[in-house]
Amino acid sequence: MSFPLDETDIAILETLIKDGRKSFRQIAKEIKVSTPTVKIRYERLFSMGIIKSISPILDMKKLGAKMDLSKSSIKSPRKTIKKIDSNLHVKIKCDYCDRKISEKPSILKVGDIQRFFCCPSCRVLFQDKYQRRIKALMNSQK
Numbered sequence: 652m653s654f655p656l657d658e659t660d661i662a663i664l665e666t667l668i669k670d671g672r673k674s675f676r677q678i679a680k681e682i683k684v685s686t687p688t689v690k691i692r693y694e695r696l697f698s699m700g701i702i703k704s705i706s707p708i709l710d711m712k713k714l715g716a717k718m719d720l721s722k723s724s725i726k727s728p729r730k731t732i733k734k735i736d737s738n739l740h741v742k743i744k745c746d747y748c749d750r751k752i753s754e755k756p757s758i759l760k761v762g763d764i765q766r767f768f769c770c771p772s773c774r775v776l777f778q779d780k781y782q783r784r785i786k787a788l789m790n791s792q793k
């Protein structure tokens with residue numbers, strides 16, 4: 652099962668990579684969607700294993716701070732942190748075909764975002780599929 656990422660997902664990832672301590676409300680304001688939308692997308696990205704891939708940038712302290720800021724939109728921040736923790740040990744999934752990456756991922760840098768792929772051809776296919784969207788997003792953000 653795989654979900655295609657849309658502009659909102661990409662925008663959330665981009666903004667989180669710039670500053671992982673942002674609350675859902677801050678993200679929502681920045682990318683001009685509703686706070687519940689950010690929360691739903693964020694959780695979905697987590698379940699997809701995509702947000703996990705930026706976790707080496709964030710330390711758990713910062714992650715805790717972010718969760719604290721967004722506690723109004725998360726019923727149980729502690730539970731969420733636990734979920735993040737367990738996700739840290741989950742293998743990276745290919746951003747294109749959603750298969751688990753067992754060895755060294757093929758990495759594509761999109762601005763500040765690193766995307767991971769199981770093989771170079773998935774990377775190329777992803778690039779083809781999202782290049783225009785990603786470019787448009789980056790231009791509209793500045």
Ligand SMILES: [Zn+2]
Pocket residue numbers: 745746747748749750768769770773
């Ligand atoms: Zn793949």
